Amino acid sequence: MPPPQDPTPAPTPPPDNHVHTGWSWDTASASTMARACERAIALGLPAIAFTEHLDFTVWDPDDRATDEGLVERHASRHAEIDVQGYFAELAEVRERFPQLRIWSGVEAGEPHLFSASIAAHLRNGPVDRVLGSLHSLPEGGRLYGVGHLLWEDADGTMRRYLAEVVDMVESSDVFQVLAHVDFPRRYWPGGIHRYAEKDFEEEYRQVFGALARTGRALEVNTSSPLASVDQVRWFREEGGEAISFGSDAHQPGAVGQRFDLAVDIVEAAGFRPGRDPFDFWRR
Template sequence: MNFNFDTHVHSTFSVDAKDNLEDIVSSAIAKGLKHICFTEHIDHNPKDYGYQFYDFEKYSNEIERLKDKFSSEIQILKGIEFSEPHLYKSEFEKELNRDYDMIMASLHWLGDNFYGEKELLSKYSPEKILEKYFKDLTVIAELGNFDVLAHFDFPRRYYGQVSVDNHLIEDILKFLVRNNIVLEINTSGLRKGYNFTLPNFDIIDMYLNLGGKNVTLGSDAHSREEIGADFGKINQFQHFDKLEFGIFKDRQFQKLYL
């Protein structure tokens, strides 16, 4: 099955991205996409090199310009990826009052260390790192007020398929299902050389078994080349037909009939 949407994309309005909004939109159209949601990083950790980089006004103005220019070719949606909302609650509240189509929550830091830093391995085993990650992710899930939980098992992008107590994972998924927060299937793990998505297929199975079904699909692209990367591999998921893929418009989930 061909997917004609990507709901996790970064432009140069994120500090770590390569291409500007218009170049990414043009590439998405060339690849046959009909929907694209930009999810620019908002980072409030002073140690993050994206700290205070985000500019809502400039981002919004460019989104509106491109909507006018490409309205007949692609639906352009405005989102954000807000890191550690449980630690920056007042800043998160500010974003909740803005006119986004989709708000993603994510977790990138363990204390003073980014999850990909090798220094973490001098402090903890990979198993302990993942355990701490999921405990913090539980707090984020409990906080709620966002639409999508990004790259569910993010540290596995750096440490591989590390095992963890499934009860931790199930507790988070229960919060998502109970509060109508949607799970993202993020293909960046495949692009990083692993043979799994984030979350992996076992976690997606758990989500289905707990009553979840709505999902978004994102490449986590930071360049135009990465848009829609490895989406075809999602078809390998055994229970693919039970998932409801969709996008968010005005913070409402809209199923896409593929």
């Protein structure tokens, strides 16, 4: 006689709210929406958001970047999103994969510096999901990727980074989700194991308090070194109410990566699934 089967269905994983395809400037053209959707379906994800990089190398006179005297990005490979091509492929996968909810989106880099440029883009291509990200910091009239600055002063750069994230949260209301709050950790001198999260608790709490006051979601990014239970709990203790899960995938095989571990972390910090499978997780 076969052993009795557990009648309890497996829980539905959360949506992947942060996925890149070949429409992002740093992602290979072989990373198609269709392949990402196939991966999402295989994992049982209820939804996926294609949040392509929205970064600027030329900005609007009305952007804060202009007011602050920024003139260029250092060693930039950034490129514009092909809006027409992006939405054409999105329509194709929505028709091909009706069992999967598929959201449009952008990952807006430094949105507090480029509000006019972002607004112009979104007028031409409105989307379902907008992530806010900080990848670069200003220095001497140029924007530098934080990985470039860490080698000069890692702790000082990290504190400056988190202070800039507070400014970004307080100065921009265009995004719904704060992505990879500790992005510089990916490039920590000597290896990520040398990064001491606790050393920056006060700065993290400043970010989380600012974000909580806006009611927006914090992303647990599974391409980055995973957030600790402590970090997610700090967000909850500062009044944070919503968590988004994002693989930050730049290739289809990374969609939904390590979501099982991320779910364990988020649950241990006191968050639970939201109103339906497509919602953020809630406190």
